[in-house]
Amino acid sequence: MEYNPYRALVNEFKDIAAKLTGVEDLQVIRARAGFGYLSIPLHDLIRSRPNLSSEINEGIRGVKAHYLVDLRFINGFLNANVNLINYGKLVLDSTIGLGPNYGKVPDLRRLNIIVEHTSANPLHPLHIGHCRNMVLGDSLVRLLRFMGHNASARFYLDDTGIQVMYLALGYSKVKELVRRRIESSQKPDHVMWIIYSVTNAIAEVQRITKALEGKGEEEYRELIKERDEWVGVIADWLSRDKELVNTLVESLSSIDVNAEVARMAKAYEDGDEGVKGIVREAVNLVLKGFEETFKLFNVKFDAYDWESEIAIYSGLAKRIIMNLAKAAPGYVEFKDGVYVFRADKAAADLKLWDELKLPKFIPPATLNRSDGTTLYLTRDVAYAVWCLTNCNPDAVIRVIAVEQTHPQAQLRIILKLLGYDASRIVHYAYEMVNLGDAKMSSRRGQAVTIDGLLDDAVKRVKAIASGRGGLNTDDVAYAVAVGAIRYYFVSVSPSKQIVFDWGRVLDMNQNSGPFIQYTYVRAHSILSKANLEPTQYIVPSGLSPEEGNLILMIGEFPEVLLRVSEDLKLENLVSFINRLALEFNTFYEKYPVINAEPGLREFRLALVKAVKIVLENSMGILGIPVLSRM
């Protein structure tokens, strides 16, 4: 039994090559089709040692190998094919023997890793941008855990900014209406979204109305246009929930919303019990809505880290400003009560680009408002400091949108200057999700929510299922819909923008979550109908190309996972299981398993079982629900 059969194969090849050339640890690549499975390019060596070619041709005849066969030396490449009888036995024994642990490499150092992800502001429901974050983050956690690391998922809850105060202020006026809506089973984050958006719109209308005074005609017209847009936002919500919106408008019209919100923000940072009570209540309601969504997607967090507690009430954020001013006085400027960190100068002087993976341009960072309240970056540094000191992580992987590259770079420089190991903070950046034509703005009430996306996907799944007489239960429909959505978001490199496309997400054909689930169902179905545990089997000679390919792919799985867990490119795991599923389906259509002749039947059952194990382990990592029927 081998944890990594592919590595056993490669090592045997390296040993052979070392005997032939006298050089250890040569680079092994996959051979081009028609030239075997593995290949070692030897052009460099040959050029410096003219006799080498004939030496290899001489020595190659006496080579004895267990897993390899057909060694040939062609065009400067040393090629080898695989002895599928021996290697197949190794691969199938290892896969079936290790089962749910197949793919895990045990001699990896066990690391403490924090994955901070999603971390949406608690103001409105999660939308498709958050969905990308959530799916990536949760899959990373699953991957790292599968590989044996101690990974924890944390949600950084920003309850301190100005935006939350809009929500809290609005909420304080309509608490009773909110309670009734939630009791009648409306989703809390969706109800709170109305409050946040409408309160914000009212504040904008008030601000613009004030700004109108003494403006010239052209500017006046611009402002009126802008104000009309915000009135339009309110009108849109009115059609969704007349009572709630009307009550908000009535009770807020006599208040200077902008001033009140600023006052609340200050009071919240000062720990005012009244403000704290209402903010906490509002945030918790939104959070309750988030958690319903997480549950549907099988996303779990180990902790919600409240920013107010970690950065503000502890005094940590303010101490960080002072400590930074002390530790790096040359890079902190103070003017009119505001501290500015010259990240640009610090990066240039200290030459930290490589160590901290910084971009070549970094703007200066303002650390606080002149009224004494903190800014997001400073609180974020406090959070990072807290993570590093309290959790003792080897790495903190933060799944954050790419447009935050500069703040995240500033954060790492500050940590370094404060004496922390900033290289442990990894910004796992993902590109934005575009809506194509429409602009997305949760503040304006325009967003494709994850909940809405899931509902549509479920409808689509049910339509397909009823069309073909499959299982049409809610459980199956949700599992398939979640599989489709998760697969979509994890199949594209995080560095690529996504132009959101309903057709692509809801596609249930090949190269999709449901395709993987369906393939698993087929494998499962064969095994349960065969009613025979494939323990005794012999790998026959003369395997079909499909059977051979399946063995090679299954054997490669731990190597694929190892690579994916090092570079965190989940999309490579996705493309691997898609290829495996394609190959399995070809095999499935072409060759009978249960009705195969004795001997062949046992081998094929073992092969099916191994495929099933690899699919199941991969689906677990990607959070794609596993179904036994669909």
Added chain:
RNA sequence: GGGCCCGUAGCUCAGCAUGGAUUAGAGCGGCGGCCUCCUAAGCCGUAGGUCGUGGGUUCAAAUCCCACCGGGCCCGCCA
């Protein structure tokens, strides 16, 4: 203006870190086939590509380097 990312088939994307073989891979969409047989959310066949452009390095470039072109994002007392 500066920085970061992206550019591979009509569309959506793998492959690039660590260069490898004059057939560059998938899926969707086209076109043509396959359900008395382990689930047709499947399978088979077919058409479709100057790997953005131009240089350079190399025995060998989609992959590395430089320049340019196109698209996106960032450069706040917002987050």
